[in-house]
Amino acid sequence: MINKISVPVGKICIFVLLTLGLFICSCKKPKPSEESPSQKSSGEQAPQDVNKPKGGDVNAVADACASVPLDIKLPKPMFVGTPQSINVPNMEKPRVGPRPQILVPQGVTNVALGKPVSSTDQAPIIGELTMITDGDKEAADGSYVELGPLVQSVTIDLQAEYNIYAIVVWHYHKQARVFFDVVVQVADDPDFITNVKTLFNNDNDNSSGLGIGKDLYYIETSEGKLIDAKGVQGRYVRLYSKGNNSDDTNYYIEVEVFGKPAK
Numbered sequence: 001m002i003n004k005i006s007v008p009v010g011k012i013c014i015f016v017l018l019t020l021g022l023f024i025c026s027c028k029k030p031k032p033s034e035e036s037p038s039q040k041s042s043g044e045q046a047p048q049d050v051n052k053p054k055g056g057d058v059n060a061v062a063d064a065c066a067s068v069p070l071d072i073k074l075p076k077p078m079f080v081g082t083p084q085s086i087n088v089p090n091m092e093k094p095r096v097g098p099r100p101q102i103l104v105p106q107g108v109t110n111v112a113l114g115k116p117v118s119s120t121d122q123a124p125i126i127g128e129l130t131m132i133t134d135g136d137k138e139a140a141d142g143s144y145v146e147l148g149p150l151v152q153s154v155t156i157d158l159q160a161e162y163n164i165y166a167i168v169v170w171h172y173h174k175q176a177r178v179f180f181d182v183v184v185q186v187a188d189d190p191d192f193i194t195n196v197k198t199l200f201n202n203d204n205d206n207s208s209g210l211g212i213g214k215d216l217y218y219i220e221t222s223e224g225k226l227i228d229a230k231g232v233q234g235r236y237v238r239l240y241s242k243g244n245n246s247d248d249t250n251y252y253i254e255v256e257v258f259g260k261p262a263k
Contacts, residue, residue: 067103070166070258075137077222078174088178088245090204091217102228104165104258111164112156112237112257118190119154121147125249129154137254139174139222149248151181151208153240154255155190162259163231167199169239170224172251177220179250181208181242184227186234195234200227208242224254233262 117129127145132154136143147154164186171179181203188195201213218225237257241250 066106068106069101070104070108072168072224072226072256073137074224075139075170075173075222078139079176079221086176086178086219086245088217090202091178091219099223099226102166102226105260108165108258108260110256111158111162111259112255115159116157117154118157119147120152121250124148132156132252132255135254137170137222137224139170139172139253144172144174144251144253147250147252149243149250151240151242152250153238154252155236155238156255156257157190158235158237158257158259161188161233161235161262162257163233163262164229164237164257164259165231166229166258167227167237168224168254168256168258169227170222170253170255171220171241172244172253173220173222173224175246177244177246177251178217179220179241179244180217181210181240182215182225183208183210183213183240185210185238185240186229186232187236187238188234190236192236192238197232197234199229199232200225203242208240210240224256229259 112133113135115133117132119129122129125146125148127142129145131143131145133156167184169182169184171177171182182200183198183203184200185192186197186199187193198211198213200215201211202215202217203210203213206212237255239252239255243249244251
């Protein structure tokens, strides 16, 4: 009887030991650096801590933590309200309340102030190209530059590489006007071949040949048009337009470029 009982008991002990061994192995957690076979075969990366910045993002995180509202000094308004006589399709709806602010890193300044300006029209009908970066944003006579008809552009040489966070352009705000095919680009070279980035484009039919834009037309006001550049890097800023709803000529009062020297 003893021999008959000892056999199944031994088998039971072996079974229990094997079961415990398998349970212990299944409970062992892989180290963070280990990958499971399925991850290795599929190329899937192990989960990462999304809140931990990567080495290359340290400066960006530091700038974001030190962000402040962009301070824009506005000129005197020349008219009030939204004129009802302007009938232009694909235009922004009238805004209620103040313009939303954008946040920029501390230390951001208008790096376009006093910088040289060139244009496709080197002999403006009225004014001088230097007036576009002279700091005068008023709409009074003698404060604006009038360029020739059809597609014209102005290019500002910042004279160094900058991280650009915002661009504000005042075309003409003495009267309510809508300027057509407004395109704003940033590049590394004066010919706009290297590292060209388009920040704004409301040419919805590519009539200026710079691509179809998805931005909307807008009525010029003393606020100017604020363009969020999101820290894009570049040295040259170029702005296009193609006449306005009143005539075929192009006007500029001031362009401000808010940035910090690129590191």
